[in-house]
Amino acid sequence: MxxxxxxxxxxxxxxxxxxxxxxxxxxxxxxxxxxxxxxxxxxxxxxxxxxxxxxxxxLSPIIQGKREDNFIKLKQGLLSMAEYEERFTKIFKFAPELVITERKRIRRFIQGLNVEIQESLATAQIITFTDTLDKAQRVENTKSQYKDFHARKRGNLSDNSKQSERSTQPLRMEKGAEEVKILEKPGETPSSEAPPKGNQCRRGQQKGKSQTGQSVTPHVTCGYCGKINHTETEYWRK
Structure with missing residues (x-):
């Protein structure tokens, strides 16, 4: 009107x-x-x-008092800076004596902000309400970027930790009815090159016996030089 x-x-x-x-x-x-x-x-x-x-x-005194209380109790909480400023501007007219001057208006606006933003504005030089709103929005944006950065960092660390756990899992062996099956990692299929039947599970470092009772030497390849008939730990250069 x-x-x-x-x-x-x-x-x-x-x-x-x-x-x-x-x-x-x-x-x-x-x-x-x-x-x-x-x-x-x-x-x-x-x-x-x-x-x-x-x-x-x-507009009875009871209604007027309630509206004043709503303005006094107004807090930012989960509101964004733009949403808080809009609500503040909409209802401060119900308590004009609290915002009668620019300085009182600024002080009341800051009192309703979240504590971490208040702390950042404590040392800032503020003259007008526009300055207050501008600096508060800058602080909010900075803190939001800081939280996003650390959230991504925690996510990357979690992924790296899971990969490290998978790569350092020990070898697991399963013994079947007639042979020893070596699984490279849990969940994988057995290796296509299974040790000879009846051999002990020491990957060629112990000799087994054939069905006739004669000793047999398993086929072993050195992991250092690539030659056969000795292991990496037995190689004299290693």
Whole structure:
């Protein structure tokens, strides 16, 4: 209403007429009583008097007090800086004495911010409310980037740890009914080159016996030089 009056340059009496023209039902009945009182007591037909009557009727002290409490208790919490600023601006009109000056408005805005943002603004030089909002948004963006960076870092460390665990798992051996099967890692299929039947599971470092009782030497390859008939630990150069 007030914005319309300013834009159209309405005089005070026309402002009242424009407002009461839109009353219906109970509101119209209420205004008939008020207008009769004004005529009887010769109260000036001004917007200030109309607004006072209107607030007494529809904005009781209880409602006004509740709205002030809502403004005083307003906290950022999980709201973004833009959402908090929008809500702050929307309801600070219900407690005008708390934001009557720019300095009080800035102080009340900062009091509702999350603690970590308040700490960052404690040493900042702030003159206007616009400065407060700009610096608070910068702090929020920086902290958000910091959290995202450490979250990605923790995720990379977790992935590397899992890969390291898989690569350092010990060899596991399973003995079947007639032969020893060597599994490279848990979950893999047995190696296609199984040791000869009846041999002990020492990968060629112990000699077994054939079914005739004669000793047999398993086929062994050196892991250092690649030659046969000796192991890596037995190679003299190693």
């Amino acid at each position: 007030v914005d319309i009056f300013v834009a159209l340059n309405y005089i005070e009496k026309r402002q009242v007429n424009f407002a009461i023209f839109q009353f219906e039902g109970v509101a119209r009945s209420w205004w008939n009583v008020v207008s009769a009182k004004w005529k009887r007591e010769q109260i000036p037909w001004t917007w200030v008097n109309f607004e006072r009557e209107f607030n007494v009727k529809l």
